[in-house]
Amino acid sequence: MKKIYKKFNKFFFKIIKLIITILLLHSTIIYANEDIFNVKLQPNINAKSYILIDYNTGMILTEKNSNKIQKPASLAKIMTSYVIGKALAKKKLHRNDFVTISKNAWATGNTEFNGSSLMFLKVGDRISVKNLIKGIILQSGNDACVAIAEYISGNQQNFVKLMNFYAKKIGLKNTIFKNVHGLDESGQYTTAQDIAIMGKSLIRDFPYEYAIYKEKSFTFNHINQKNRNLLLWDKTLHVDGIKTGHTKDAGYNIIASATKRNMRLIVVILGDKTEQDRKKNSKKLLNWGFETFRTIHPIKKYQKIASIPILYGRQSYVRIGIKNDVYLTIIKNQEKKIKILYHIKNNKIFAPIYKNQILGHMTFIINNHVIENYPLIALENVSKGNFLVRFLDYIRLLLNKWIHQ
Missing domain, CATH: 3.40.710.10 (DD-peptidase/beta-lactamase superfamily)
Known part of the structure; x- marks a missing residue:
């Protein structure tokens, strides 16, 4: 039982840490209509x-x-x-x-x-x-x-x-x-x-x-x-x-x-x-x-961005990525100012998971302004695990709930 608890504890707190970090970062986003880049010295053209x-x-x-x-x-x-x-x-x-x-x-x-x-x-x-x-x-x-x-x-x-x-x-x-x-x-x-x-x-x-x-x-x-x-x-x-x-x-x-x-x-x-x-x-x-x-091309379509933990699955993680190529247009030499935030929709994700299923989104920010949002999708199918796997995950969830009451 000690081994089961330690394994669960490590697994669960990985999820919590990920969600808290994302929420804290997400709260710093500023949505505004003003010019993101504030470009000066634009061309002067006399056409209509x-x-x-x-x-x-x-x-x-x-x-x-x-x-x-x-x-x-x-x-x-x-x-x-x-x-x-x-x-x-x-x-x-x-x-x-x-x-x-x-x-x-x-x-x-x-x-x-x-x-x-x-x-x-x-x-x-x-x-x-x-x-x-x-x-x-x-x-x-x-x-x-x-x-x-x-x-x-x-x-x-x-x-x-x-x-x-x-x-x-x-x-x-x-x-x-x-x-x-x-x-x-x-x-x-x-x-x-x-x-x-x-x-x-x-x-x-x-x-x-x-x-x-x-x-x-x-x-x-x-x-x-x-x-x-x-x-x-x-x-x-x-x-x-x-x-x-x-x-x-x-x-x-x-x-x-x-x-x-x-x-x-x-x-x-x-x-x-x-x-x-x-x-x-x-x-x-x-x-x-x-x-x-x-224009930069930081992420290719279906490229693995991360693996996130799941419950009740034949495997304990699912690879996530983006369905389309990501292009960002920025002022030259501002690449280091880009921030990338990940937001997972639920703090507990359960199998089965289907390829292309939306699990969250990725946000690109520059100068505290959102420049692009992309859905984060599952890159693979993850079917339900066998009875033992599902039972152990269920016990882990119960233990965690009991411990944090």
Whole structure:
């Protein structure tokens, strides 16, 4: 009985020590809306609105009027790409399919296309889906958008419904699409923040489609057109996409993404004055982001973080970790300021335990502010132990209760 008690005592007080330590640490957290990093000397950009976000965390690094309503221009084609990606994933169309061009996609027969970006499609032409996709992405072809929208949905209106449906699905709160190409139309609007989310979603969900955005030119029907994203030619930045846009009402718009080490940034500028201004200002924001911040990857998904004791199980401990990779974006050289707190939901955990079962959460704190929370999950199944194991654990619990009465 002495041995049983000593074993139980050691086991139980490990749990108590863990819980008390966590609760004491947890009480020091300060929740506040003020800027976590208090970054000074932010870039001065004269565009109507802009935003710079970190791709991995979604953290806003700097912004101006990022939720103010603006015209999307051709940045709307990112959502066109997203809908195409969904249709390809669901096998509703294939890259080698051929689309017959209708009068609706014929520039000569549509005054709304006058002076806009085109693939120069002709009525009756049979064009492959893969060429239409490149025409949309690289030539910003408004006629190509109409052609593929009709092929997927039967008509443009049904395709626009899909655009708005997926816009809500990915979390766009201030965006409404009225057409498939982004030309100015009453009631069509977006924000810099929504465009950033749209770009992030395309990169995450359809990397194959996104990879096309870095191609610098496309030749179709003996006509060669260059990608209008001038940052692709900038050797000081590793920009690999994504899109520019311009109309009289919208001004000069851009969304661009660049990588450096394990960090990816996304910048959006809406309503800049000239093509050169949007290039200069987007480059300025990206450089500032890479110079000021750093993304670290402290914990990998399903990596063992700790083992915690359990009762009534075939084994006395269960390994815990996190289901997704952990990325944190911080000001450079602030790694040592990060604190990690663990909180286990219950002070007594009983078998059976199932893989991916949430047992608590992990909190990352910097400057006494919470920057991220992640659920702590079981990394393995732990079934109930045999009768003897369960009986001994039960006796230990009774003894402890009796001792501490």
